[in-house]
Amino acid sequence: MNARFLAVVALIVGWCSLAEASLTWRAGEGWSNEEEGSDVKAVNSRAQLELARKLEAAEEWEKSRQAYLGLVRKWPFSFNSGEAQFKIGWCYEKIADFERSFKSYQTCVEKYPASNFFEKAIERQYNIANLYLAGEPRKLWKIPVMPSMDKTIEMYEQIIKNAPYGRYAAESQFKIGQAHERKKEWAEAVKAYQRILDRYPGNDIVDDAQYQIGYAWHKASTSSDYDQGAAQKAIDGFQEFLTRFPNSEKAAQAEENIKELEGRSTGGSFNIAQFYESQKKIDAAIIYYKDVIQKEPDTERAEIARRKITQLTPLSEASVPAPKNISDLKSSSKAPAAPAPAKSAADSFGLEPAGPPSPPPGMALAPAPAAQTAQSGVSSEDMIGPQLPPGILPPAPKPVSPPLAATPPPIHMPTLKSSDRMIGPRPIPAKPTMEDLTPPTLDPLPSSLPSRQPASELPNMETGNDSLIGPKPPEP
16 A cells, blocks of 8 residues: 555655656657756767766766766767767666666667677666566556566567577577566477577577576476476477487486476376276276386385286286276277167158057957976966956957158169150160070971983073173074
């Protein structure tokens, strides 16, 4: 309550003081008071710089800042303007106004990149961001408030943007990962460390970044917001660290972390095995006990798992084949259900199933054979009912509607050609038989041929055309 009251009072006082001043918007500076730095008595920028230096040496930070600000505004393109802008940020830093100091250094970087104070300005920005990472509270109208990791990340990102491959770029990227760890944003921290491996593979901070990847996932594995896959990612991160940097000072700690994570995973399998054992699911319990033995064969849990397997193996159901490992166990739990039996035609139309035919009116069913009734233990009277007295006819049976036949399948007619539609389909020729394929029998030749007619008995033909066309017919 007191902090809020003080903040409101400071806000009111600040607005009242600004109301009397003339405010001007400047690119890169925002709103500024024009009256600040207007009292310049020097004749040139060099004389103004000497005046500001004397005030700085006397540790009169506010007057010194006013003198440097007057130089920048009156001689913005002077050779001394870069130093003056840097010293403005330095004066803010001396009075612990770190946020304004960071902005003043940023103005020096943007407006005077060729100045000798370019690298110094980035260095001071890096130191200010480190203060916020360590928990330096922000100030609202000169009143300290809670530290902000978001503001810290923003500062480090600005430093990387100013000089992407400068002296403080890789370290700033590493500090971004640490800021995300403070916020318990483990996945974002891993991304920040991974950028160091991708952008700055030759930097000396690469081994620390690789270790922090495993460490961030290690922390995530203990959080309820992350699944058990985070533990495996942590193991992979530490193993990658040991592979690339086996001689690092953190190698022993990485090995210890891997053992801890594997033990935690084994403890999960052991607890699952005990649960299945309590539920009388012997095969599943044996599988998880075997997983414990495989992961930690020389531990106390593994010894308990061996005894449990010896006790539970005789109780395992022999009729049902047991899965071989955990993956088979999970897949068997997702087996598809058996298909439902096909419905009959009567079920499809909602009819009662057809029973035996009813006897004609006035007639009773014949009793079952004695052997059949004796075998079934049911008497004939139980099957056909009591006998009626003579002269009394049994009641007429209720008419039973015959069951509807199932819908016959559709008849597929052959496709006819245009000529067939006019005269009908062509007849299909009959398949030939063996008799049709047998050649016909020829008559036998006569045993004796007729004798040749003598030449004297042949008709006399005249020469000429008769020899070609035959004899002439007789004259009438």
